[in-house]
Amino acid sequence: xxxARQAGKILNAKDLGVVACTRCAQVWPLGVTTCDRCGHRVxxxxxxxxQRVWALWLMGLICYVPAxxxxxxxxxxxxxxxxxxxxxxxxxxIEYGSLGVALIILIASVAxxxxxxxxxxxxxxxxxxxxxxxxxxxQLLYEVVEYIGRWSMIDIFVVAILSSLVQLNILVAISPGxxxxxxxxxxxxxxxxxxxxxxxxIWDAHQWREGQTKDE
Amino acid sequence: MTAxxxxxxxxxxxxxxxxxxxxxxxxxxxxxxxxxxxxxTVLITPRRKAGMQIIALSVAILVLIVAAAIFPFLSISVGxxxxxxxxxxxxxxxxxxxMIVLSLTTAALIIFIPLTRVLLSLYxxxxxxxxxxxxxxxxxxxxxxxxxxxxSMAEIFAIGCAVALVKISDLADVGFGxxxxxxxxxxxxxxxxxxxxxxxxxxxALGKPAKS
Numbered sequence: 001x002x003x004a005r006q007a008g009k010i011l012n013a014k015d016l017g018v019v020a021c022t023r024c025a026q027v028w029p030l031g032v033t034t035c036d037r038c039g040h041r042v043x044x045x046x047x048x049x050x051q052r053v054w055a056l057w058l059m060g061l062i063c064y065v066p067a068x069x070x071x072x073x074x075x076x077x078x079x080x081x082x083x084x085x086x087x088x089x090x091x092x093x094i095e096y097g098s099l100g101v102a103l104i105i106l107i108a109s110v111a112x113x114x115x116x117x118x119x120x121x122x123x124x125x126x127x128x129x130x131x132x133x134x135x136x137x138x139q140l141l142y143e144v145v146e147y148i149g150r151w152s153m154i155d156i157f158v159v160a161i162l163s164s165l166v167q168l169n170i171l172v173a174i175s176p177g178x179x180x181x182x183x184x185x186x187x188x189x190x191x192x193x194x195x196x197x198x199x200x201x202i203w204d205a206h207q208w209r210e211g212q213t214k215d216e
Numbered sequence: 217m218t219a220x221x222x223x224x225x226x227x228x229x230x231x232x233x234x235x236x237x238x239x240x241x242x243x244x245x246x247x248x249x250x251x252x253x254x255x256x257t258v259l260i261t262p263r264r265k266a267g268m269q270i271i272a273l274s275v276a277i278l279v280l281i282v283a284a285a286i287f288p289f290l291s292i293s294v295g296x297x298x299x300x301x302x303x304x305x306x307x308x309x310x311x312x313x314x315m316i317v318l319s320l321t322t323a324a325l326i327i328f329i330p331l332t333r334v335l336l337s338l339y340x341x342x343x344x345x346x347x348x349x350x351x352x353x354x355x356x357x358x359x360x361x362x363x364x365x366x367x368s369m370a371e372i373f374a375i376g377c378a379v380a381l382v383k384i385s386d387l388a389d390v391g392f393g394x395x396x397x398x399x400x401x402x403x404x405x406x407x408x409x410x411x412x413x414x415x416x417x418x419x420x421a422l423g424k425p426a427k428s
Binding site: 010011012013014016018020021022023024025026027028029031032036037038039040093096098100101104105135136139143146149150151153154155156157158159160161162163164165166167168169171172176180181184188191195199200202203204 | 223224225226227229230231232233234235236237238239253254255259290292294295297298299301305306307308309310314315317318321322325326355356358359362363366367369372373375376377379380382383384386387388390415416419422423
């Protein structure tokens, strides 16, 4: 099945004196700055990318704090107004007996975001110094982070559906709380942070360690 | 294309965009796949007649998106009170004050970005499949469609519906409108279309006329 094969050690494009477009994968000789095929910027390694990763990461983390402190949902019934935060809402669900849904909410809104902050930070640190985690595992971690990050938006969509659907005049009405805005921002910033990370750097860091190849 | 002489691309090589591994290019036959040996990213995965299938899927998706956005999506009733919403209503739930930003973002993520991606892919693929020269700015259009890929969140919205339904099922009676089922089909078609598309082949087709 696999045909793109080369005998012996796999070389980096960087060491072959060529550079590939990260968007359309066209291969260019060194020195080309824009891809002629798709118009995307071509660079060997994005040196400034780590700064962008950290800046967006920090923004995401800052937004994540109010997202957990403020109420996510405001439920108004005939007698009372009840406000619930992300974690509070999940605890309510467990008390009502819907453990499965509570788990989905906890995983999507707490475990995935926190895990993502740690994973991106780990990846960004790991490319600047020798790491004990193998490059394959780190590449896998990066792909998982990129794939799974979007799923945190699920809580925002749940809030959107609930607050548009449950509008029964005086009986019961659900409206979104301020946390939804911060949570959405946090998800968007961490997605951008993960996208800013140049995963090719994972494979460079490995080379510095083994071959002591100098990098400009 | 450009006024200044642009160096020629290295057509004999293929580089993994994820890990920068370089290989001598061997084009796999239909049904075969070229996979990066180092990070296992799929590089090329051509399929016979994929172009026509993707176009058919895209047209189906286009119709479904428009219908799913307009028709009643979910309805709820408690005692005598009843409320019916469409996907657009759900997306525009955050409508007061600064929350309007969130409304627009949600609407974009679940309707407009998927819609844009489908239109762009039709614009790019139809001329290629019909063996005509690529449409004007097709490369930019395809690049934009690819950049939008992570932001197209229809399938996440579908799971969000399931969660929301369970959350209120003991509070009220919930009914599904036609748009709900359209949306379920839509999510399946999105996944199929995404798996059929061989990006390398599209780029290869888009790059050809620039050189000859």
